[in-house]
Amino acid sequence: MIDFWLAAGLLLLVALSFLLIPVLRGRRAQSEEDRTALNVALYQERVAELEGQQEEGVLSAAQMNSGRAEAARELLADTEGADVPRTARLGKSWPLLAAVMVPVLGMAMYLHYGASDKVELSREFAQAPTSLDEISKRLERAVKAQPDSAEGLYFLARAYMAQDRPADAASMFERSVALAGRQPELLGQWAQALYFAGNKQFSPQVQALTSEALLADPKEVTSLGLLGIAAFESERYQQAMDYWNRLLAVLPADDPSRSALEGGIARAADKLGSGAQLAAAPVAPIKAAEKPAVESKLPALLKVRVDLAAALKANVQPGDSVFIFARATSGPPMPLAVKRLTVADLPAEVELADADAMMPQLKLSNFPEVQLVARISRAGQATTGEWIGRSAPLASSTTAMQALTIDSPDH
Known part of the structure; x- marks a missing residue:
């Protein structure tokens, strides 16, 4: 940061020079103007003295003209090279006040609107950290500077x-x-x-x-x-x-x-x-009347053909994500099985099976009735999107191909 402040100070001196140099020049011009006024006053006084001597008869007309010419030559010699007198001038206090206020206001505005903390962070991140704690502290300062x-x-x-x-x-x-x-x-x-x-x-x-x-x-x-x-x-x-x-x-x-x-x-x-070995220990045979009434469920496999309504084709892009999933009509709201495609893949035929379950305990075969859903999401988020298609409830054991059309806004 030292070189930064040195550069800022140098720029500040350059800015102040634009204020102070005209002020110094103005003071020099002022002194020249005052000297010229004094010479004019002396000339007028000399001419008045000569006129008085002429009236008293001490000087002749020729001597009077010679003395006046001599006084004029002296006035011209004294005022030669002087600047043209100024008709307006600043007050003496304003330039000094500006010279003080410019750096003060500049520093205040930089500290408020500037990015000295980010400059310091960029220099600090350019050096390799020595510990994990140092990394965390640097990142904390970075987050504070850019929340x-x-x-x-x-x-x-x-x-x-x-x-x-x-x-x-x-x-x-x-x-x-x-x-x-x-x-x-x-x-x-x-x-x-x-x-x-x-x-x-x-x-x-x-x-x-x-x-x-x-x-x-x-x-x-x-x-x-x-x-x-x-x-x-x-x-x-x-x-x-x-x-x-x-x-x-x-x-x-x-x-x-x-x-x-x-x-x-x-x-x-x-x-x-x-x-499994503990579960395989010998047990008494189960009598016919004690056998479970519910047989083990067969794995579910739903086949669905997904298409996009013709009226929506102008409203989607080929790279938009398409999520196809099945969810229980009575049960947890989360999908039981899901597949992901893009709009460019449509129309497409997909299969949703127990192997596609989001969680092992939430399989299609564990729920007797499900609903098929297809959602288009430009942001790639399965929970929200722009367009959607839903099927009527159907048995999870259904084997026939199902048709699903994305045709409605996703509210």
């Missing part, structure tokens, strides 16, 4: 998570979502921060955030990993394996977290195997 930066809030939240400060991280993720929109990645990381801030309790808010994230992007890695952890810690080992296998399928082959994920799947399988 409307979603990127700054996001990176500060990530730094808080690395420092094991999930409550602070959740607050920053929430602000980032408010600025950047409900992007699946942000929702997943917000849910993760809330999960750890709540002492690893899977709250309704965490459930809602992960469901919304996976609805918009079924491959959102943070939500898949978090749901797997929550399922494992609540001893739902099969569900943990399902989530982690889905996550494993989308991770790059060289991702360093794959080995830890595979270890978690193996531990869940061991736990599940131990439980």
Whole structure:
């Protein structure tokens, strides 16, 4: 910052020179003007003295003319090279007052409207940090200087998570979502921060955030990993394996977290195997009258052909997202199975099955009646959009191809 203030001071001196140099020149002109006035007064006094001597008879007419000419020559010699007298001049106090007020007002306006804090931050970020705590402090100052930066809030939240400060991280993720929109990645990381801030309790808010994230992007890695952890810690080992296998399928082959994920799947399988062995212990045979009345359900598979109404084709763009999902007519509001396409893919035929379930416990086959929905969202958000199409309620065991047309505004 020292070189910045030196440069500012130099510019200030240049600005002051435009005020002070004319003032100094004006004072010099004023002194010249005063000297000229004195010479004129002396000339007039000399001429009056000569005229008095002529009247007394001391000087002749020729001597009078010679003395007057001599006085005139002396006046011209004294005033030669003098500036033209000014007809107006500033008061003496105004230039000095301006010289003082310009730097004071300039400094005050810069401190109020300027960006000295951002200049300092840019210089500080140019140097490599030495610790995680230093990174957090820098990011905190950056967020204070730019509170409307979603990127700054996001990176500060990530730094808080690395420092094991999930409550602070959740607050920053929430602000980032408010600025950047409900992007699946942000929702997943917000849910993760809330999960750890709540002492690893899977709250309704965490459930809602992960469901919304996976609805918009079924491959959102943070939500898949978090749901797997929550399922494992609540001893739902099969569900943990399902989530982690889905996550494993989308991770790059060289991702360093794959080995830890595979270890978690193996531990869940061991736990599940131990439980299966206990369940396989010999029990008394069940009598015919004691057999369950409800047989196990067959996996559901709904086939649907989705198209766009001709009247809407001029109102959409090829890259707009299309979410196709099934939800229970009587049950949780969250989708049971979902597929994502674009407007350019329409018309399209898709299949919704138990394998597409958002959560293992919410499968199509677990609900007797469902409704098919197709939504177009320009922002890529599955929960809100511009246009929608809905089917009539139908049995989840339906096997016939269903036709679904997107034809209505999404209110």
